[in-house]
Amino acid sequence: MKEIFINSRRWFAVLAAMLTLLGGNGLARAQASLPQVLRISTENTAEHVQTQAIARFARQLERASDGRLEVRFHHSARLFRDRDAIAALTGGKVEMVVPGMWQLDRYVPDVGLYMLPLFYGRAAEQHYAVRDGEIGHMVSRRIESDLGVRVLGRWLDLGHAHLYFTDAHVSRHADLAGLRVRIPGGAANRGRLEAFKAEPVLIAWPDLPNALERGQVQGMLTTHETVRSAALWSKGIRFGFEDMEYFAQYVPMINARFWNGLSEELRQLVRDTWDQVVDAQREAAARAQREARKVLLERGVEIVKPDEKVLAQWRHIAGKQQPALVHEIGIDPLLVERAQQVVDQR
Template identity: 65%
Template sequence: MQVSISTRLRLVLLSFVLSLSMGAGTVSAQEAAQYLLRISTENTAGHVQTQAIERFGRRLEQASNGRIDVQFHHSAQLFRDRDVIAALSSGKVEMAVPGMWQLDRYVPDVGLYMLPLFYGRTAEENYRLRDGEVGNLVSRRVESDLGVEVLGRWLDLGHAHLYFTDRPVKRHEDLAGLKLRIPGGVANQARLAAFGADPLVVAWPDLPNALERGQVEGVLTTHETVRSAELWRTGVRFSFEDMEYFAQYVPIINARFWKSLSPELQQLLRDTWEEVVDDQRDAAANAQLDARAALLAKGVKVMVPDAAALAEWRAVARQQEPSIIRQMGLDPALVEKAAEAMEN
């Protein structure tokens, strides 16, 4: 079959256009693979923290026009939070959002929020300080001590309270002599000891057996954790909702990865993170409320001390604060600044 010159010309032109479009596609693909952002967290897929980070990742990929490839790994698929700081430092992962209780061993000033100063404080009181000047100072110290970038405001887990098996606690005086499981920490130990309790460190997997055998009579944790672990099956029947401390998660990024980004992309990460924080905090609060309702439905009785009692016993626990500050290695000037901001 003969092909006319005009047809040949059209075929050559078509081939040239296709080669250009394929070349453009190749460039786009190269741009899409410019940055790899691996995010690690140990919470499961259904956790409000996990869901917020997943939303952040999806939005970031879209907003960056594919220049940042986000690979999100939950349920400790890459690392447990206790190991993720080392993984960040070695470049095995670019981002993590560990609980603040994982960081104070590296950055003592993160332990500020565990002090008796914060006992019985509402979420709003915590936000006023943590999202302000003092919170920024703590985040900057995380950055300098760990060699990371703190992306923005911290995500919420919520308040930790006290839970008991056989003895209802209706007032602080009822805590005297009770053996209470704590996860560890100088501040947890000193705060509960100041209330007359006997705090004991028990590994979480050993807790159900310790409760059933009466080795401990209560536990420091959250409504959501009691619900997920179904601790009523191991004898938990009472709660004292005293807002022992307010737990959060810290968004940290590998410094080398951060510095490799253009200022435009750095700002994009910050803006995209900021978009998810308020919704996550609302979701975390709702999750704790739903968990509280579930505990009530299972017959757990919840006692709520009034604001005057919380303030009175906060003052009692704060008498131990100078010793706690020394043991934890906190910056006294930072604590003083936090106290001034909290009391004003």
């Protein structure tokens, strides 16, 4: 009788183990069938050319994944401001961010290369020659290694950043002396404006309209399209100084843990879908900047454009500060030398 009881107890134990195993496998299969959630955070508003491109990417990727990915795109800083997005990405609080490059040099000094005086007043083609080539590839790899993220591919365009003012009618570089100018970030942006005797002030984008209305700054560093998309003439912007301070782009980054959890097929799908968006986005960004400039003029914003000779003169003036900036930021001097060689050939 005792033996029967023991055998029965063993049988129930085996049965329980089998049920647990079957249940665990069923749960694993159910979990495997669920889509992986890709949350994307950006700071710009729905009307912005960057936001519209990422929205297209999100739609195309989710559709192409056939239910394997659920893409949730949050713009207008609804999840994070760009200045906080990188820490959120590396901390696993979001799977993908596309911040402005000016947010990265505090984490990856070599990104500051693109905002150095050597690029001041340069045409977009000269920027592409560096960023889409071997040097750009090296910078992206350093972002990956320093932050532990994955850079999806080529960067999105915003376009040339210029200077805009409320009451200061700046018609020449000398007029910049003493003006408080908002910058979005970037030590090189600060250093370049300081070389022009202006006073750069770091203000996050969502806080800028109030800063303009309260007179905390007299000017700002941004683009025609950004002024248009936020209707900043309603916040007091009346003048523009179109000097091509630097060429602004956005960097597509994905959390490494999320990336490593994707199948190789899905990784390739994400890369390919992103690459399919970039060319059209860059064309749209250039078109948006041209159209935005017209809108600004129609809204009464007066725009002064220095000629190439003047820009070259002030590039030389700002360039005197470049060695100190390179050292301060920690940019690889070899990258600077190679970038200079590329733009000199253009």
